[in-house]
Structure formats: structure tokens, C-alpha cells
Amino acid sequence: MPKENKTYFERKLERIYAEDSLPARQYVQIRQSKAFMEKYYSDRVELNELAREAFMSRFHYVRIFQRMYGLTPRIYLRDLRISKAKGLIRQGLSITQVCLDVGYESVSTFSSLFKKCTGYTPKEYQNLHNSNLE
Amino acid sequence: MIKIYVTSVPVEDQGKALDFYTKILGFIKKKDIPLGEHKWLTVVSPGEQSGVELLLEPMAFEPAKLYQRSLKEAGIPWTSFAVDDIGKEYQRLCNLGVQFSIAPRQAGPVMIAVLDDTCGNYIQLMQEL
Numbered sequence: 001m002p003k004e005n006k007t008y009f010e011r012k013l014e015r016i017y018a019e020d021s022l023p024a025r026q027y028v029q030i031r032q033s034k035a036f037m038e039k040y041y042s043d044r045v046e047l048n049e050l051a052r053e054a055f056m057s058r059f060h061y062v063r064i065f066q067r068m069y070g071l072t073p074r075i076y077l078r079d080l081r082i083s084k085a086k087g088l089i090r091q092g093l094s095i096t097q098v099c100l101d102v103g104y105e106s107v108s109t110f111s112s113l114f115k116k117c118t119g120y121t122p123k124e125y126q127n128l129h130n131s132n133l134e
Numbered sequence: 135m136i137k138i139y140v141t142s143v144p145v146e147d148q149g150k151a152l153d154f155y156t157k158i159l160g161f162i163k164k165k166d167i168p169l170g171e172h173k174w175l176t177v178v179s180p181g182e183q184s185g186v187e188l189l190l191e192p193m194a195f196e197p198a199k200l201y202q203r204s205l206k207e208a209g210i211p212w213t214s215f216a217v218d219d220i221g222k223e224y225q226r227l228c229n230l231g232v233q234f235s236i237a238p239r240q241a242g243p244v245m246i247a248v249l250d251d252t253c254g255n256y257i258q259l260m261q262e263l
Contacts, residue, residue: 007209009248009256010236017241027243031263068243069262119135132184 022064029054030068033061037077041084042103045077082117085110090129095122140176142189143212144202145253148175151190154252158230159215161188193254202254209235211248211258220245220261 006014033054037045050073051061065073081102088098096107099122104110114122145151152175155161161177164187172194176187193199205212217223220238224247228234235256236248245261 007235009209009211013236013241013246022242027263031243119137 022067026064027068029056030061030065033065033073034069034076037073037080041077041080042101044103047073078113079117082114085114085122086118086125089122089126095126098122138186140187140189141213142191143251143253143255143257144193144198145190145251145255146193147253148173148190148192151175151251151253152177155188155190158227158232159251190253206254206256209248209256212251212255214246214258214260217259217261220247220259223247223259 033050036050036053047058047062051058054061054064056064062072065076069076071079081104085098085102088101089095093101095111099107099110102110104113111121111123114120114125118125120128143151152163155177156163160180162180162183163175164178164183165174165176167174172192175190177190178187179185193202202212224234224238227249233250234247235250236246238245238247238259238261240263243263245263247259248256249259251257
């Protein structure tokens with residue numbers, strides 16, 4: 001159980017978050033938009049829609065999201081889709097099906113993003129997974 | 135493209151550390167290669183077995199021991215692991231006798247908790263909200 005005496009680390013944490021200027025309401029709004037991405041990543045998700053979900057202007061939304069999570073909503077959504085795609089490829093779905101299931105309309109766009117994020121094309125990743133199974 | 139493939143936590147006793155990191159925390163042993171009096175001993179997350187490995191690194195270098203001890207005394211976690219549900223994980227680990235210096239609490243956009251790995255380190259658990 002937690003100790004009575006606070007450590008140096010805990011005191012620092014408390015100071016940092018006491019001074020944090022982001023209001024609690026904004027954390028909640030940004031989290032809602034992130035939850036929206038996690039739910040609808042397989043659909044066409046627009047930045048305007050995400051900003052609306054967080055009750056913010058586009059500019060403000062991107063700035064606050066990046067401050068909270070260290071990356072832009074666009075990159076977060078891309079990484080989320082690629083991570084889901086890896087799981088679907090491992091489950092044995094075809095590349096085209098995976099591409100559509102994670103919200104991309106073009107296989108070539110999907111393949112080049114997949115390669116950029118993982119270092120492998122979807123096909124190479126599929127082959128790698130299949131050879132690991134053997 | 136450059137990638138992170140291994141990171142490490144310093145441990146006093148590799149055997150004890152392997153027990154804690156696998157049987158308690160839930161990692162899986164990946165490499166166990168004898169290297170003189172110690173081993174190249176790594177564990178991985180069950181969900182990402184081809185992902186980043188965590189090296190349970192023996193503390194054989196005196197200044198490193200001092201560094202490790204100083205961090206521990208200040209309550210500073212050596213590293214941080216992600217969990218899906220920090221409340222559930224906290225309860226599970228408490229039931230297994232793990233000691234926490236910080237119970238789950240919110241820290242900006244994440245929830246954190248800090249546990250004692252019994253190998254000389256505090257480890258932070260993090261759930262992204």
C-alpha cells in the first residue's frame with residue numbers, strides 16, 4: 001500500500017500537475033475525441049469531426065491533442081490503424097480486406113503507410129508472420 | 135529505419151528478477167544466453183513477442199549500483215510499462231503481494247501507479263486515458 005511519507009518523485013509529480021495549465025475539462029474533451037477515433041477508425045474520420053467531438057477549433061484541437069499525447073491526431077489515427085492492420089494480417093485476412101477494415105480506400109496508400117510505419121510492406125509482414133508460425 | 139529493440143532494467147539477482155517479471159508482472163522469457171558469470175536475459179510482452187525486449191541487466195558495476203539506489207531512494211521509477219486497465223492491474227498485483235509506492239492516480243492525460251520490482255527499482259505503470 002502507498003507510504004505515508006511522499007517521495008521526492010511524488011512531490012515533483014504533484015507540483016508539476018498542480019502547475020499544469022490545462023483545465024480538466026479539456027482533458028476530458030480530448031479523450032472523447034481519442035475514444036471517437038478508437039471506435040470509428042475503420043470509417044472515414046475527418047479532422048473537423050474530431051475537433052467538433054472535442055468542442056474545439058481545428059487549430060486548438062491539434063495543438064492540445066499534441067500537447068497531451070505527444071503526436072498529432074492525424075499521426076495517432078494512422079498509428080492506430082496500422083496497429084489494427086497488423087492484428088488483422090496476423091489473423092489471416094487478405095491485404096485488401098485489411099486495408100478496407102482499417103479505414104483506407106486505396107491499397108497503395110495503405111501499403112506505403114504500412115511500410116513507412118513498420119519497415120515492411122503488408123505482404124512482407126504477412127509472409128514474415130506465416131514463416132514465424134512454421 | 136532505426137528501431138528500439140531492447141531496453142533494460144538493472145537487477146540485483148537475475149534469477150529473482152526473472153521470477154518477478156514473468157510470474158508476477160506477466161512478461162515472457164525470450165532470451166537466456168550465458169555470458170560469463172551473468173546472462174543475456176530478456177523478457178517480452180505476451181502481446182508483442184517480436185517487439186521490444188526488456189533486458190534484466192545484472193548490476194555488476196559499482197557506480198551503476200549507486201545510481202540505481204539513489205533513484206530508488208528518491209522514489210523515481212527506473213522505467214514505465216503500459217497497461218490496459220491500471221485499476222485492475224493494481225488489484226491483481228496487490229493480491230500477489232506487490233508493494234506500490236504510488237497507488238493509481240491521474241497525471242495529466244494518463245493514470246499512473248508505481249510499484250517496487252523487488253530487484254532494486256521502482257517501476258511505473260501507465261494507462262493512457
